Amino acid sequence: MDIRNMWIIPLAVVTILSGCSGSLSASSEEIMSNVLQDSPGQENYKGEGEFKLYMNEELTDQFSFEEFASSDGKRKIITVDKRNEDQISYTLNDGSRLLIYEEGGSQAQTLNIAGTELPVSQTQKEQLTAMLERMKNTHTFEVVGEEELLGHTTYHLKITANSKDSLLGDMELWVDQKTWFLVKSKSISGDVRSEVTYTALDFTPTFTEDTFTLDLPEGVDIVDIEAENPTQTGTVKEAAAALGEPFLVFPDGDQTVETVEWNVYGGELNRTEVTVYYTNNGVPTLTLSVFDRPADAELNGNVTVRGMPGEYTEEIRWLSWDEGELRYGILIDHPDLAKEDVMKQVEGMVLSDEQ
Structure with a gap:
């Protein structure tokens, strides 16, 4: 992160x-x-x-x-x-x-x-x-x-x-x-x-x-x-191993993976969080965040993502939804990327072990 x-x-x-x-x-x-x-x-x-x-x-x-x-x-x-x-x-x-x-x-x-x-x-x-x-x-x-x-x-x-x-x-x-x-x-x-x-x-x-x-x-x-919660970097496969299960990613060709990071947090947070930074022609486009689905933080359901109730926050251009046991969040980094375009791309995401 x-x-x-x-x-x-x-x-x-x-x-x-x-x-x-x-x-x-x-x-x-x-x-x-x-x-x-x-x-x-x-x-x-x-x-x-x-x-x-x-x-x-x-x-x-x-x-x-x-x-x-x-x-x-x-x-x-x-x-x-x-x-x-x-x-x-x-x-x-x-x-x-x-x-x-x-x-x-x-x-x-x-x-x-x-x-x-x-x-x-x-x-x-x-x-x-x-x-x-x-x-x-x-x-x-x-x-x-x-x-x-x-x-x-x-x-x-x-x-x-x-x-x-x-x-x-x-x-x-x-x-x-x-x-x-x-x-x-x-x-x-x-x-x-x-x-x-x-x-x-x-x-x-x-x-x-x-x-x-x-x-x-x-x-x-x-x-x-940083020493208490060091950031690890590696491949999507290594990040999935740290998370404990495969997670949704964009198919090859839609976006280019620039960097994959993960942090293991203890204490009250107590979770592993994976962050994947995507680019297009070297320009940042999207940042994907994945972690265990929190039990006490429901989404408001103002959008539907992959058939699931999700949440979109316009002020920070943040899209999130729960799928399986994971919570996904996408920060739209590129100013020319519209929410609707990103949601269409999200529909085509695949599990990391299927690529």
Whole structure:
């Protein structure tokens, strides 16, 4: 599996919009067009804020955070879990590795990110621009008005899903008109509601040499995440052996297998996951993921795949279905590949031991 999928962006990570200025007389379309234009966002700042997560309107998670971000891509976030005896956690990106540590623990986790473009390594503007590009055909954008937050005049943007099955759901964003920094955000998806609110912001911080370091207590072991769950590479046949059974693949000629990987996960996940990367004339087209069918994660059935109830998520162009004892997922990588074309190709898939 791509190493980018192993990193979950910290809860406090927020997003930067790009340059648009002027009065509210500008239309929603004009403002959102400017949001997607190329221009630098606020990359150097220090902030404090709060994250809240609700399930069925019940507060289930609450964190305060302190965040440091430099223009060279370094990040440090300190979170305090308000619902877990003020447990303190640290996440550091020093430009070459990630280091994650929970105060009082005996282990810290590290991940080498040198030469790897993780979402957390992107500017916040780049992260949001990518998200908004994916949402242009699935959501409606509206400028609600202007509001003052922390002394900043913000645009209040409302992003509404066109379908109740939307993965990203509905969002509200409060964006500073001068720096295009996201000062506040709300997101609602199904029964889950989240809020991120900054309570203090400094766009001209002074950082020291120690700002983007993390001194661990004596005796703390540093565990390499990749070493714990190493990625194996090989052939489709070897991947099937690791999985314990043959699995569906595209016939020779439809797609070209670029790379086959698999990971063996322990702990709560406890599964082997196979990933096959397909190309056409050297250009990435599809990524196939296969693992044991989870018992407690039903698909919503908004599409039918190979006669089975499946699920398609437009925002990330992800198609999934269960067949036999396996769950299959396909990420459509090529922008010119339509969902309908991929579903036709999926109908022709064959078991790996039949090729």
